[in-house]
Amino acid sequence: MEASxxxxxxxxxxxxxxxxxxxxxxxxxxVLITASPVVKTVSNVSRLTRHLxxxxxxxxxxxxxxxxxxxxxxxxxxxxEIDVDAKIVRLVNGAEVRYKRLCVTTGGQARMVAQHPLVxxxxxxxxxxVLQGKxxxxxxxxxxxxxxxxxxxxxxxEGLEIxxxxxxxxxSATFVDPGAAEFFLSRLExxxxxxxxxxxxxxxxxxxxxxxxxxxxxxxxxxxPDWHHDMLLSSGEGHSSRxxxxxxxxxxxxxxxxxxxxxxxxxxGDWPVFVKLSNGKVYGVDFxxxxxxxxxxxxxxxxxxxxxxxxxPDGGILVDDRLRSSVTHVFAAGDACTPNWPLxxxxxxxxxxxxxxxxxxxxxxxxxxxxxxxxxxxxALMEFAFEIFAHVxxxxxxxxxxxxxxxGQGLGTDYEILLRVTKxxxxxxxxxxxxxxxxxxxxxxxxxxxxxxxxxxNQLDLSVYGEDLLDPGIDIEDYFD
Numbered sequence: 001m002e003a004s005x006x007x008x009x010x011x012x013x014x015x016x017x018x019x020x021x022x023x024x025x026x027x028x029x030x031v032l033i034t035a036s037p038v039v040k041t042v043s044n045v046s047r048l049t050r051h052l053x054x055x056x057x058x059x060x061x062x063x064x065x066x067x068x069x070x071x072x073x074x075x076x077x078x079x080x081e082i083d084v085d086a087k088i089v090r091l092v093n094g095a096e097v098r099y100k101r102l103c104v105t106t107g108g109q110a111r112m113v114a115q116h117p118l119v120x121x122x123x124x125x126x127x128x129x130v131l132q133g134k135x136x137x138x139x140x141x142x143x144x145x146x147x148x149x150x151x152x153x154x155x156x157x158e159g160l161e162i163x164x165x166x167x168x169x170x171x172s173a174t175f176v177d178p179g180a181a182e183f184f185l186s187r188l189e190x191x192x193x194x195x196x197x198x199x200x201x202x203x204x205x206x207x208x209x210x211x212x213x214x215x216x217x218x219x220x221x222x223x224x225p226d227w228h229h230d231m232l233l234s235s236g237e238g239h240s241s242r243x244x245x246x247x248x249x250x251x252x253x254x255x256x257x258x259x260x261x262x263x264x265x266x267x268x269g270d271w272p273v274f275v276k277l278s279n280g281k282v283y284g285v286d287f288x289x290x291x292x293x294x295x296x297x298x299x300x301x302x303x304x305x306x307x308x309x310x311x312x313p314d315g316g317i318l319v320d321d322r323l324r325s326s327v328t329h330v331f332a333a334g335d336a337c338t339p340n341w342p343l344x345x346x347x348x349x350x351x352x353x354x355x356x357x358x359x360x361x362x363x364x365x366x367x368x369x370x371x372x373x374x375x376x377x378x379x380a381l382m383e384f385a386f387e388i389f390a391h392v393x394x395x396x397x398x399x400x401x402x403x404x405x406x407x408g409q410g411l412g413t414d415y416e417i418l419l420r421v422t423k424x425x426x427x428x429x430x431x432x433x434x435x436x437x438x439x440x441x442x443x444x445x446x447x448x449x450x451x452x453x454x455x456x457x458n459q460l461d462l463s464v465y466g467e468d469l470l471d472p473g474i475d476i477e478d479y480f481d
Contacts, residue, residue, distance in 0.1 A: 020364025
């Protein structure tokens with residue numbers, strides 16, 4: 001089998017790449033290789049700004065994608081190796097697929113804090129189904145990590161005790177500052193099954209959040225947005241509808257203990273596994289969720305070329321500003337790649353589904369332009385896509401928008417913060433440097449994302465406005481639209 005374009009991986013980035021090639025050149029043949037029986041497809045796309053869009057992600061059978069993209073053949077199998085000299089992708093089952101241009105979109109796998117039957121990594125829908133199975137009858141779980149998956153899990157899980165171990169001094173620190181964490185904390189403390197915003201809490205104190213500070217008093221393919229919707233994340237019947245969240249801050253996993261090994265520790269209860277944290281505390285739990293990020297997954301490459309496939313220290317394939325790897329005619333996108341070009345001031349990689357989609361569309365255009373250049377045609381399909389970091393998600397039930405250097409990334413201490421906070425409603429933060437907006441964090445339905453994106457990109461001097469920039473009595477959109 002051969003095709004003009006071969007894509008390895010059926011996640012958001014790979015499917016978006018195939019869709020982009022079909023939209024621009026439906027006459028070109030495409031083969032998509034995936035080990036999964038389903039592919040990730042994007043629907044209900046809503047463009048909020050030039051660079052920010054919200055969308056749903058669903059899983060579809062392979063045949064559905066072939067029906068939609070008539071130039072596409074989906075091959076079910078595991079890509080074992082890439083022979084870049086012969087331009088062949090070899091599958092474990094012995095099949096071979098020849099390509100003119102190849103794109104690796106194999107995504108990432110959950111970074112595991114330990115290899116143990118009772119340590120679960122959350123990365124894709126299948127791992128969430130495993131989680132659902134383990135939750136049945138569970139009394140206590142430990143979640144280790146402080147990023148998006150950990151944040152959403154702690155909020156969504158019901159009917160059990162959750163020990164949340166984080167290495168930072170505040171929750172959700174991968175994304176938000178301590179002030180925003182406090183804003184979120186009130187929602188986490190108030191959430192219980194069946195409780196709506198504003199409902200009085202008539203519980204007897206059995207639920208809520210317990211902040212356990214350290215000793216000494218120091219304070220595959222990825223899941224898409226809203227992955228937890230329509231999924232029952234509860235311990236099941238017979239357990240309290242309230243949950244308790246125990247926060248263990250500034251600590252990490254020391255080691256796992258068997259029930260026998262835990263007998264010498266200060267802990268009680270009949271638990272299948274015990275977790276000893278770096279602060280010395282030991283918890284018995286039903287299982288552990290490892291939510292500490294992802295590691296790129298890349299097929300083995302065999303090559304006689306003098307220049308081998310260059311890899312980044314984080315395990316990703318190094319790519320240039322056209323998402324080309326160091327090997328001729330081999331591209332990479334999404335979690336499998338690492339940028340190796342001078343980044344725009346307000347953009348950086350975080351291996352999120354929004355970036356996977358952007359990269360997928362961009363690499364589709366890039367591969368097509370590269371092929372047309374070989375055929376003597378004009379390279380007119382390209383436009384740079386990485387001007388500003390822009391991501392929207394839901395945290396603790398709030399719409400949450402991240403723009404530019406939303407936490408002052410790379411600015412050192414040479415910046416100031418403007419804040420507008422309405423408890424339970426909105427949290428607006430802008431990062432300012434020399435009177436110019438460098439980033440923003442918008443929690444709640446603020447309606448400011450388009451204006452702030454433009455202000456970050458245009459770098460207008462806003463010094464004259466001072467703190468009035470966030471005055472709720474001023475319609476800022478009228479000034480800068």
